[in-house]
Amino acid sequence: MNQSARPDETLLEIKGLRIEAGVSAVLVDSIDLVLRRGEVLGLIGESGAGKSTLGLAAMVYARAGCRITGGEILLSGKDLRTLDAAGRRAMRGVRVAYVAQSAASAFNPAMTLMDQVCEGPLRHGLMGRKEAEANAVALFTALDLPSPQTFGRRYPHEASGGQLQRAMVAMAMSCRPDLLVLDEPTTALDVTTQIEVLAKLRELIRDHGTAALYVTHDLSVVAQIADRILVLRHGKMVETGTTAEILTAPSSPYTRALVAERQAAMSGQGIAGAPRAATVLAVEDVTIKYGNLTAVDRVGFLVGRGETVAVVGESGSGKSTLAYAAVGQIEPADGGFRFGDALLPPSYKSRSLDQRRRIQLIYQLPDIALNPRQTIGDILGRPVAFFEKMSRAAVRARVAELLRLVGLPEDFTVRLPGQLSGGQKQRVCIARALAARPELVICDEVTSALDPLVAEEILKLLKQLQDELGVSYLFITHDLGTVKRIAHRVVVMLKGRMVAEGTTAAIFDAPPDDYTRKLLLSVPEMRTDWLDEALERREIWRAGPAPAIA
Amino acid sequence: MKIAGHRVPVTVYIGGFIVLVTLIVILFAPWVAPYPQTKIVGGVWDLPDAHDWLGTDSIGRDMLSRLIYGGRTSVTIALVATFFTMLIGVGLGFLAASTNKLVDSILSRIVDVLLAMPILIFALMVFAVLGTSIPIMIATISTLESTRVFRLARAVAMNITVLDYVQVARLRGEGVGWVIFREILPNALPPLIAEFGLRFCFTFLFIASLSFLGLGIQPPAADWGSMVHDNAQAISFGGFAPLFPAAAIALVTIGVNLIVDWLLSIHALPAGAGAEV
Numbered sequence: 001m002n003q004s005a006r007p008d009e010t011l012l013e014i015k016g017l018r019i020e021a022g023v024s025a026v027l028v029d030s031i032d033l034v035l036r037r038g039e040v041l042g043l044i045g046e047s048g049a050g051k052s053t054l055g056l057a058a059m060v061y062a063r064a065g066c067r068i069t070g071g072e073i074l075l076s077g078k079d080l081r082t083l084d085a086a087g088r089r090a091m092r093g094v095r096v097a098y099v100a101q102s103a104a105s106a107f108n109p110a111m112t113l114m115d116q117v118c119e120g121p122l123r124h125g126l127m128g129r130k131e132a133e134a135n136a137v138a139l140f141t142a143l144d145l146p147s148p149q150t151f152g153r154r155y156p157h158e159a160s161g162g163q164l165q166r167a168m169v170a171m172a173m174s175c176r177p178d179l180l181v182l183d184e185p186t187t188a189l190d191v192t193t194q195i196e197v198l199a200k201l202r203e204l205i206r207d208h209g210t211a212a213l214y215v216t217h218d219l220s221v222v223a224q225i226a227d228r229i230l231v232l233r234h235g236k237m238v239e240t241g242t243t244a245e246i247l248t249a250p251s252s253p254y255t256r257a258l259v260a261e262r263q264a265a266m267s268g269q270g271i272a273g274a275p276r277a278a279t280v281l282a283v284e285d286v287t288i289k290y291g292n293l294t295a296v297d298r299v300g301f302l303v304g305r306g307e308t309v310a311v312v313g314e315s316g317s318g319k320s321t322l323a324y325a326a327v328g329q330i331e332p333a334d335g336g337f338r339f340g341d342a343l344l345p346p347s348y349k350s351r352s353l354d355q356r357r358r359i360q361l362i363y364q365l366p367d368i369a370l371n372p373r374q375t376i377g378d379i380l381g382r383p384v385a386f387f388e389k390m391s392r393a394a395v396r397a398r399v400a401e402l403l404r405l406v407g408l409p410e411d412f413t414v415r416l417p418g419q420l421s422g423g424q425k426q427r428v429c430i431a432r433a434l435a436a437r438p439e440l441v442i443c444d445e446v447t448s449a450l451d452p453l454v455a456e457e458i459l460k461l462l463k464q465l466q467d468e469l470g471v472s473y474l475f476i477t478h479d480l481g482t483v484k485r486i487a488h489r490v491v492v493m494l495k496g497r498m499v500a501e502g503t504t505a506a507i508f509d510a511p512p513d514d515y516t517r518k519l520l521l522s523v524p525e526m527r528t529d530w531l532d533e534a535l536e537r538r539e540i541w542r543a544g545p546a547p548a549i550a
Numbered sequence: 551m552k553i554a555g556h557r558v559p560v561t562v563y564i565g566g567f568i569v570l571v572t573l574i575v576i577l578f579a580p581w582v583a584p585y586p587q588t589k590i591v592g593g594v595w596d597l598p599d600a601h602d603w604l605g606t607d608s609i610g611r612d613m614l615s616r617l618i619y620g621g622r623t624s625v626t627i628a629l630v631a632t633f634f635t636m637l638i639g640v641g642l643g644f645l646a647a648s649t650n651k652l653v654d655s656i657l658s659r660i661v662d663v664l665l666a667m668p669i670l671i672f673a674l675m676v677f678a679v680l681g682t683s684i685p686i687m688i689a690t691i692s693t694l695e696s697t698r699v700f701r702l703a704r705a706v707a708m709n710i711t712v713l714d715y716v717q718v719a720r721l722r723g724e725g726v727g728w729v730i731f732r733e734i735l736p737n738a739l740p741p742l743i744a745e746f747g748l749r750f751c752f753t754f755l756f757i758a759s760l761s762f763l764g765l766g767i768q769p770p771a772a773d774w775g776s777m778v779h780d781n782a783q784a785i786s787f788g789g790f791a792p793l794f795p796a797a798a799i800a801l802v803t804i805g806v807n808l809i810v811d812w813l814l815s816i817h818a819l820p821a822g823a824g825a826e827v
Contacts, residue, residue: 327721329717329721348720348721353723356721356722356723361718361721363717363718368713368714368715369713369714369715369718370715371715371732371733371736371737373736373737374732374736382719382722383722386722386723386724387722432718436722
């Protein structure tokens with residue numbers, strides 16, 4: 001289909017699209033967009049901006065509870081909204097295909113990957129079994145999947161997350177669609193895997209001349225792959241332009257804030273290492289096992305007073321396990337934690353009230369870290385009353401003080417967590433940790449569930465609280481941008497082992513080992529030529545001694 | 551109309567009406583019933599007429615009055631038994647979910663053993679040994695039915711105990727009591743309330759079956775199960791007598807079920823989908 005098409009022909013045109021949910025909620029409002037053949041349009045926005053909803057609308061699909069209530073969706077000039085069920089079925093997968101965010105949950109675990117990739121062409125009667133399989137193998141090869149001839153025989157659980165995401169791309173491309181809808185296809189992946197998927201995805205799209213709607217919240221990712229960008233907020237278009245225009249000269253204040261946030265994330269150099277004060281927490285050769293599996297293997301480092309130590313690693317590196325062991329939720333098999341002068345008992349059950357008070361943990365997902373049936377006043381009041389045994393009036397005053405400290409209005413005490421936004425909930429979690437007057441706060445991916453602008457505010461707040469209260473942070477994260485902005489020191493973990501430790505500046509300027517170097521190279525930067533450069537640098541790095549990065 | 555942000559369907563109005571009328575009638579039985587429950591007012595199995603609206607029973611007592619007083623016994627015993635069922639089941643279920651593995655294993659295996667035995671047969675065995683009285687009946691039914699509630703309560707609590715806010719409370723050093731009553735219970739209430747209604751239906755039917763077998767409430771006090779039993783013969787003579795208590799049993803069960811179905815449907819909705827369905 002693609003070969004015969006003229007390159008500048010309009011493929012998809014959306015006019016005045018309106019999507020509603022329920023009675024009154026408008027998810028997407030009066031959106032217009034034009035997509036030419038072979039062009040990639042990035043849809044950018046924070047959660048709830050309507051970007052996924054808009055992406056799915058390109059297949060005239062609305063999620064349960066949502067309705068497309070206005071506008072036209074023209075694919076090659078034909079309005080898809082007028083199609084009946086059979087017409088839509090014939091179009092989906094064949095002309096427009098979809099790649100979901102989480103490939104792991106999008107595959108049928110009871111079918112081999114080959115069966116699932118061939119399902120589209122077979123069901124739509126486009127190819128015979130043999131042809132479909134040859135096509136799948138060709139796609140596996142193009143996507144650089146291991147042993148493409150036999151890869152299809154695997155079941156989903158036999159492939160890694162990055163491989164599954166690529167297999168899903170193969171599935172979407174199996175009918176050679178004109179348009180791909182990619183819904184955050186690399187968001188769930190580790191950075192070192194993301195770069196692979198991104199590179200292969202871009203290559204495939206270019207080779208096949210497929211047009212794509214690329215839905216993401218990450219400007220750096222979209223910069224690598226999109227020709228144009230459309231910024232969405234609250235279901236409305238904020239602005240649109242070529243990728244270079246949006247990144248270098250954004251016109252609306254919202255886009256400017258997004259770009260500035262990203263730039264700040266990339267340019268931070270860590271907090272200069274002041275001379276190290278007294279040690280608050282000493283991690284001493286901690287080994288943690290789950291059955292026979294060693295999750296953390298002889299890790300040891302120090303956290304000083306008023307210092308932020310970031311523990312960085314990809315999923316499965318054991319960084320969160322280490323955090324849970326520090327608060328006593330998991331017991332180490334060997335080694336231990338020394339707090340001040342005393343060695344901490346391995347389990348929280350045998351720690352004293354004071355030992356429990358002095359280390360606090362903030363969780364990744366504020367949604368499940370706050371009891372939905374307790375008011376904010378109760379959530380914050382309980383630890384105050386529990387640790388300090390104060391009178392009711394004193395507890396109330398302290399709760400008000402805590403709310404002020406994290407920048408929330410005092411009348412929030414009567415609210416329930418469900419009435420707060422994600423960022424506000426995370427502030428409450430921070431206030432709850434501070435209620436105990438801790439010396440060390442362990443932050444487990446505290447910003448990764450938040451939108452970038454909100455996350456930036458939270459980081460600022462944490463830094464400001466550190467300056468005011470002199471509290472130390474053990475910062476568990478996978479995001480190197482976060483590390484650059486907040487950490488004095490960095491610990492890099494890989495598969496349970498500590499591979500590098502040092503001041504943030506030292507680690508970033510001269511990564512001491514291959515893995516750290518690879519990790520740093522894989523963080524996307526907000527320039528359109530970053531991916532090419534990174535791939536090139538990686539080729540050199542693979543071939544010989546690694547060059548220091550600028 | 552909406553309750554807690556959920557649209558109330560017509561079936562719930564019907565169920566609510568049935569339950570409300572039943573409650574009012576049995577609560578004010580002495581004022582509502584035309585005759586005392588043991589007074590003989592006519593012949594055996596008189597057909598319904600203006601004097602006895604639902605006719606008379608096997609020894610000539612007014613069917614309507616007996617139905618009203620009988621409802622008192624049947625519904626009250628079922629309510630008390632359900633209450634204890636929930637108390638035992640939820641209490642032990644939460645304990646199993648929120649203490650340690652050993653407690654959980656012991657409780658769960660005991661429950662498995664009890665679940666393996668047919669409930670009616672087990673109850674008959676207990677009555678054969680201990681005799682039949684209302685307290686023994688309530689104790690037996692609560693114990694047996696609570697095994698079902700235990701399963702649900704444990705599963706619901708298990709899903710909640712893994713959430714971070716429960717971990718926060720535990721790491722702070724809160725006791726089991728706080729964790730169960732402050733952190734878990736408030737979040738487990740919706741499915742448990744629905745379960746209360748469902749268990750009531752089962753208990754109610756179970757008591758009716760026991761009475762029908764002559765093992766439940768002893769005469770002369772009326773209850774719906776034994777009324778079906780006592781008047782069963784009337785069918786052969788073309789009378790309606792056993793149909794009235796049987797219909798009453800069915801009606802109350804259906805009424806409660808209509809409400810429970812709605813409660814369960816709310817609970818089954820995905821988070822955030824509440825308002826529109």
